[in-house]
Amino acid sequence: MPAVSKGDGMRGLAVFISDIRNCKSKEAEIKRINKELANIRSKFKGDKALDGYSKKKYVCKLLFIFLLGHDIDFGHMEAVNLLSSNKYTEKQIGYLFISVLVNSNSELIRLINNAIKNDLSSRNPTFMCLALHCIANVGSREMAEAFASEIPRILVAGDTMDSVKQSAALCLLRLYKTSPDLVLMGEWTSRVVHLLNDQHMGVVTAAISLITCLSQKNPDEFKTCVSLAVSRLSRIVSSASTDLQDYTYYFVPAPWLSCKLLRLLQCYPPPEDGAVKGRLVECLETILNKAQEPPKSKKVQHSNAKNAILFEAISLIIHYDSEPNLLVRACNQLGQFLQHRETNLRYLALESMCTLASSEFSHEAVKTHIETVINALKTERDVSVRQRAADLLYAMCDRSNAKQIVAEMLSYLETADYSIREEMVLKVAILAEKYAVDYSWYVDTILNLIRIAGDYVSEEVWYRVIQIVINRDDVQGYAAKTVFEALQAPACHENMVKVGGYILGEFGNLIAGDPRSSPLVQFNLLHSKFHLCSVPTRALLLSAYIKFINLFPETKATIQEVLRCDSQIRNSDVELQQRAVEYLKLSSIASTDVLATVLEEMPPFPERESSILAKLKKKKGPGAVSVTELEDGKRESGELNGGGDRGQDAASTPSPSADLLGIRSSAPVSAAPASAGSLLVDVFSEAGPAAPSGAVNDDGFLRFVCKNNGVLFENQLLQIGIKSEYRQNLGRMYLFYGNKTSVQFASFTTTVNCPGELQSHILQSKPVEPLVEGGAQIQQVLNIECLTDFSDAPLLNIKFRYGGALQNLTLKLPVTINKFFQPTEMASQDFFQRWKQLSQPQQEAQKIFKANHGMDTEVIKAKLLGLGMALLDNVDPNPENYVCAGVIQTKSQQVGCLLRLEPNAQAQMYRLTLRCSKDSVSKRLCELLAQQF
């Protein structure tokens, strides 16, 4: 028997629906609907009390009308009345109407809440479920206020029916998502975790969503779920396909629940307990093994379910990133899927590989699939899959394959789907910059990019190429030559004209020796494009012309002629007219000396994060670029990332003043022209002063882990120097604020904040003088006491007025836990004895990382000594390794720390291990140190 018998439907409803479906036109449909709405309205308003059946019928009609996209502005009251009916049918339809049609800020909520309250306390499981559903669907704040304390009780009560428990779990989850402050943790939390052990799989299914969400927010409180999840998973994975009966889906035992369990485990680091971890690894291996077994069914559902688990298992392996063996197996499995005939699997494999590419252990393994991925980019029929292939190519790119990947992406761009072109352009631009070995290749790539996909090349991309050309004098001649050639194409993109105008205006002289590109030829070439361009580009070209007058006096007459003609000097556009007039006057009045000064070559741009990368991040949203960022962090050193010589120097020289020029200061100077209006400023003036910034600048912070004195921060206006000394748990820090300008800073104030637990670390700081004269320096003293171990750093906020503009700057003060080290000398035997004593897994923190600097013994030793520990000779059997010992002095306790650093010169990697008597200290020290070598 079918569960829904069709015969007893509502006749009136069926007729109405048929009528609607027979309407020939939209107008007829609307007419019929309005007629029906009027009918229902009169029925609802009428004197005669409607019976339950009619109410139900009319509410169903309203639902249908709503589905067709018409507003329903009445009937709510009738629906609320249905809620309090004793009949299931009427109650059910009332709840349905409310969950579809009532939004969370309706004024009816109070009435609805009343009905819900009654049903929740009715002890009738069906009514309770209806009420819980309604709360979960509406999920408003008023509902949370009314029921947040009630639902946990229902969830963990011993006598609650399974189906009600399921609904209660998801209902609570919804309330926790909308109003986390109202759902208070309590005695129920521990019992919720134990629902993972529930007999009824449906209860586990519902509970796990709740537990996952709660663990993400309060990982410590729900830690116990890890071992429970592992044992549940292990029972499912090892069960035969018949064991779980109804929860076996196409011969796969409980696939949905397995996926959710694997997701839950992804909220935590690998289990610390060896036995649990062993069991989990066994599960993961079983899942990987099952992928190789012949399928138990030919149906696509069977393989879907199996692979759903497999992909989650692979995500977990990637998340742990600690089992090289499993990682390589995962990579191989994904490699197989890359060529699978199921499009879905190819798509997911490409997506998973993207995350795999950022793991140290598997980056190389991923790279072996480059040909397949390129092939996918070229031949896949499905744009979603091609997009994933492009993402993966981007993620697997490094110096060794950059040229190939960039070339492939460029050639793909010619035929790429419009929807992904802009993103592809950004990616090509970033890769080209990041992995450029020689800049002529970079310039070629970007100009090609403009040629192929000019419409999709955003402002950021062409600003960036100009920044780089300006900052690198070895590429300027080549750039001028290439851009000159590119401009000779009969149709070239406006962006090309912009780049051409800017570069020839600056460096046209470098190719002027060749008669084929003599000054006049250059000028005529540029001017031939002038009339086809938009106003901003024309404005830029006018600036290029005046620069020509300075570079090549012989073009002066020609250019003045152009400027003087009516279409320029009387142009209806104010900006263009003003430029024409000003440039004309400037060129006729000013002496060559003045001209040469005013029109001097642009000074190098300050280094900073690539604006293109920022754009890509913005475009993809916060979650989507994590891979990119990871990579950046990992491979930043030694790359031509900054785009200029100085960028490279910054990475290798330890001199703080050189690399603290605010590379990542989030207060960008308006260097690249932001709009037509500011172009003039850009051509003529030096970069303006830093704009106010609110973000925390912690660039200098890490440089001070191993040293106490130096320049913490510097920009065009201000330099901040630091001297500090520490003894036991006390420290004193001298801050020097230097005004680099010739103008007074007014209302200069500094405040030091200690986030959270740090509250009382800074003992005192005297306020500074409110005025800092131009060129002057003022000093501030901070006294510091370490009360207990900590990981956050105090924040220094500086505010002052410079020329009327308020400047706001926040820096992390380099007060780190290692400053309170007392070195401890000990013999080899003692060292190893203590090392063994600190053998609990949480006492140890370990990191394996790539060398960021040269692996010079003396430099490493100096850094370790700077750290504050005693460097122990003749302790480690391997003389290459470094071991250190020290005690951190805090007011409340002393923390003994042992350190071992194992360099591997061949792989350019380090392994750093810390064991401390307090686990949070191991962790923090490990984080701090991993970025020092």
Add this chain to the structure above:
Amino acid sequence: MIKAILIFNNHGKPRLSKFYEHYNEDTEQQIIRETFHLVSKRDENVCNFLEGGLLIGGSDYKLIYRHYATLYFVFCVDSSESELGILDLIQVFVETLDKCFENVCELDLIFHVDKVHHILAEMVMGGMVLETNMNEIIMQVDAQNKMEKSEAGIAGAPARAVSAVKNMNLPEMPKNINIGDISIKVPNLPSFK
């Protein structure tokens, strides 16, 4: 989390829309149109996932869909859900509908929207999956029907009598119904069972 569940036919007519996050009516209709536009232009045999449109969360959300004869079943989910898992869920949903309606077709969804909502409510609640076991779901739906019947037995008798009489004029029904676009008979479905 599942953000929305949409069912529409090959012409973009919505047959079920269930949003687990609140939008106003106009936005909901726009989302349905946009989703139909995105999904319907895709070939058969391409993958079942695509990035959500602009209205529904952008690149953080995915549309996961299946196409059965005349109907598209589209789930819009965030990154916390397994793509293949959701595909299975759609399949469970459709198989459940098929069992409940005995060879479900588009007309069943049109004339029994309330039932479809009730079945869906046994599977998904507030955007999270409540139950994946088909037998359990059907059991719940059955229990509901029994209750309905028993209630109708007492109070609904007159109404049912009227409706039975009116239904006797059966030949009229098919005339009203445009059979052209409603031919989803489950056995024809390639990916079914």
